[in-house]
Amino acid sequence: MTTKENAKSAPRPRGRPRAFDMETALDTGQRLFHASSYEAVGLAALTDALGVKPPSFYKAFGSKSEFFEQVIERYAQAALALDEILLPGRAPVDALAELLESAARTYARDPQRRGCLVLEAARGPDGDDSATHARRVANQRRDRIREFVARTHPERASAVTDFMASTMSGLSASAREGMDESRLLDVARTAVAGLKAQLGMD
Amino acid sequence: MTTKENAKSAPRPRGRPRAFDMETALDTGQRLFHASSYEAVGLAALTDALGVKPPSFYKAFGSKSEFFEQVIERYAQAALALDEILLPGRAPVDALAELLESAARTYARDPQRRGCLVLEAARGPDGDDSATHARRVANQRRDRIREFVARTHPERASAVTDFMASTMSGLSASAREGMDESRLLDVARTAVAGLKAQLGMD
């Protein structure tokens, strides 16, 4: 309480102020990576798009893969919010059906950024940092599905989660290859029919 | 009939004979690409594994992407032969169930070469030659599935084929992320339950 301090504004740091907004940069990076892929977006293209020279980028984010880590964490938080779909008490079949259909719609929505940024990045080279981060984020979301299903169907939770994970990967891949929204929705609905066989028809 | 000619052996060509076997090279290349990916196997690693220097490789195959084109054509011919599964007269649900379960087994069989070489390559950069070739080969196989289904269910053929394509991509992706054979088989069987809803229970 010695000097003025507001809840929001951080006290101005000491040295030269950063000349660009990191959130905007993450957003631009997300668009770039989603449009093609982590590997396909070189540092030159990235820094050009951000309007930032490489040394500034590295001061701010550490490395390309650390930048990407922040990007996918942001993306996973924003896209397909599980909280709004996996509501406690809701019938799993209904919730998972909505999740698959939402995925179908989301993956085809923007023709320039098809599929799921996380799931596509998870297919990168096995030892790569970007793929490792993406798989970690994907697995966190799968854990939430498993926990949700386990509340009502503890015995089927793992099998159902595997099926959801595989189906979402398939939807993302198909979206990337150009399958449009209505076809993806048909795929999702056929998958839901499979889910009903696992979880009961309700 | 002027000189000796056998049905099998081509008459020795004129210049210095090739010092390696192209079929063996394609086979080795297939293993390498399948173990990691087209992009991850550099020309140096490739030619080292083949025991062949770059200029010989280029004389024989033209380019890395042309070599890969031959590799995936070979692979598509050998793995998961559709002729043996999509038998005319067979109930589509049965045939497609066998196809999905065979895929699950095949994709997990060799822990060092998980998933489908073609489907994984089909996810490469959009403009890339390797991805273009892989998608062409994948679509040829999807056409055969569509034709097979259309014989008995012409109205559902496209939707069923989309679901098969998406599910196979999902199985391949899951295999790549480490899902073992029994889990992949469970996923395949759940997908078959979805197929039955589309094609009738039989």
Added chain:
DNA sequence: CATTTTCTTTAGTGGTCACTACAAAATCCT
């Protein structure tokens, strides 16, 4: 034998990759 043809070898090519050493510029603190 010499010539022609084809492949193999040696030794590179330019291009792109992620990343950085260094010094100038912009801010805060005393």
Added chain:
DNA sequence: AGGATTTTGTAGTGACCACTAAAGAAAATG
């Protein structure tokens, strides 16, 4: 004003990428 601190722009780094020019070596042909 005079440091102290942090970010900036300039200008590169070495490593790897797919690929190749040039010359030597191995075969068939004449």
